[in-house]
Amino acid sequence: MVHFTAEEKAAVTSLWSKMNVEEAGGEALGRLLVVYPWTQRFFDSFGNLSSPSAILGNPKVKAHGKKVLTSFGDAIKNMDNLKTTFA
Numbered sequence: 654m655v656h657f658t659a660e661e662k663a664a665v666t667s668l669w670s671k672m673n674v675e676e677a678g679g680e681a682l683g684r685l686l687v688v689y690p691w692t693q694r695f696f697d698s699f700g701n702l703s704s705p706s707a708i709l710g711n712p713k714v715k716a717h718g719k720k721v722l723t724s725f726g727d728a729i730k731n732m733d734n735l736k737t738t739f740a
Contacts, residue, residue: 657732669729678718683709 657665686693687705696702699713708714724739731738 662732665729665732669726672722672726674722674726675715675719678720678722679715680709680718682718682721683711683714686714 683705686696686702686708693702696714696717699711699717701707701711702714727738728735
């Protein structure tokens, strides 16, 4: 298990506070699906993933990306207790 110093925790928390989870989450997942199209097979239920514009405009892609980054935020809030947070 990683043990963070107080300074490291403060730096990560400060950086994360600037994150726009809704915008960045959808964009990150969208880019993953565009750049690595074979990953689309894991998201069959998301509907139209036929083109980059369809992927980047897909509301399910945006919502799932936000959900993933929200979990990252939960991890940052609980850096000392990750196992319990995600158990």
